[in-house]
Amino acid sequence: DAGVIQSPRHEVTEMGQEVTLRCKPISGHDYLFWYRQTMMRGLELLIYFNNNVPIDDSGMPEDRFSAKMPNASFSTLKIQPSEPRDSAVYFCASRPGPGAGAFFGQGTRLTVV
Amino acid sequence: AQSVAQPEDQVNVAEGNPLTVKCTYSVSGNPYLFWYVQYPNRGLQFLLKYITGDNLVKGSYGFEAEFNKSQTSFHLKKPSALVSDSALYFCAVRGNTGGFKTIFGAGTRLFVKA
Numbered sequence: 001d002a003g004v005i006q007s008p009r010h011e012v013t014e015m016g017q018e019v020t021l022r023c024k025p026i027s028g029h030d031y032l033f034w035y036r037q038t039m040m041r042g043l044e045l046l047i048y049f050n051n052n053v054p055i056d057d058s059g060m061p062e063d064r065f066s067a068k069m070p071n072a073s074f075s076t077l078k079i080q081p082s083e084p085r086d087s088a089v090y091f092c093a094s095r096p097g098p099g100a101g102a103f104f105g106q107g108t109r110l111t112v113v
Numbered sequence: 114a115q116s117v118a119q120p121e122d123q124v125n126v127a128e129g130n131p132l133t134v135k136c137t138y139s140v141s142g143n144p145y146l147f148w149y150v151q152y153p154n155r156g157l158q159f160l161l162k163y164i165t166g167d168n169l170v171k172g173s174y175g176f177e178a179e180f181n182k183s184q185t186s187f188h189l190k191k192p193s194a195l196v197s198d199s200a201l202y203f204c205a206v207r208g209n210t211g212g213f214k215t216i217f218g219a220g221t222r223l224f225v226k227a
Contacts, residue, residue: 004156033215043157043203043217056214091156098207099164101147102215104156 006092006105013112018080021108024073025094033102034067034077035091043091049075082112115140117206119218126194127226134189134221136204145207146187147215148178150200157203163187174198194225 005024013019025032033048047057052069060067064083069075079086089109093102116139126132138144145164149157161172168180178189189202204218 035217042219045214045216048214093157099145099162101149101159101162102157103159104149106154106156 004092004094004103004105006090006108008108009106010109011111013082013110015083015112016081017112018078019082019086019110019112021077021090021092021110023075023077023092023105025075025092026096026103027073029094029096029103031095031097031102032069032075033091033093033095034075035093035104036088037091037107038088046077079110082110084112087111115206115208115214115216117204117216117218119202119204119221121221122219123222123224125224125226128196129193132189132191132194132198132223132225134202134204134223136187136189136218137185138187138204138206139185140206140208142208144187145215146178146180147205147207148172148176148187148189149203149205149217150174151203151220152200160189160202194223196225196227199223199225 007022034046037043046059047067049069067077089107091104091107093104095102118137147162148160151157160176161170163170163180171177176191201220201222203220205215207215
């Protein structure tokens with residue numbers, strides 16, 4: 001398995017534009033997580049899914065953020081409209097069960113100018 | 114509420130010396146505890162976990178961690194550090210009831226000097 005695959009690896013966009021980040025979890029993993037990492041705030045959990053259903057989105061900062069998981073092999077995190085303070089590295093992670101460690105993708109570095 | 118604390122922003126150790134990266138946690142019920150490592154421009158990599166059983170857990174790359182329930186700690190250790198161990202280390206905790214949301218510590222940067 002190629003691991004968790006995220007795209008794009010880097011994204012630079014202008015303030016106000018829509019940004020869509022994509023994630024393909026490891027096949028067979030029931031849990032999928034979206035995290036944001038910044039120097040100031042560290043690693044923050046934004047939202048997670050279990051069997052494609054959003055379980056906890058309390059970490060989503062604002063209504064500008066939304067996440068979907070239309071099937072077991074794909075998830076998106078969308079920011080609309082984007083703002084400079086959204087600049088961060090966004091990680092997707094998946095895991096096979098509640099007692100397992102998570103596997104992280106390589107992240108998407110988002111820069112909003 | 115769950116929380117995890119890594120009291121040291123940075124740990125410096127000479128190659129060949131033992132290393133310890135500290136972690137304390139707070140969670141309702143029995144915890145699931147994890148250590149992850151992050152190398153520059155990479156995602157986090159799972160190192161080891163404690164769910165139940167033996168308090169000393171062995172993981173990848175020669176790392177181990179000791180679960181201490183009375184001190185609510187889960188310190189990461191390695192008997193002999195390598196320069197290649199230099200990275201950012203995250204401790205994480207998850208409760209074993211209701212939701213299984215994982216909370217990460219702020220991270221500790223480990224520098225191993227040759």
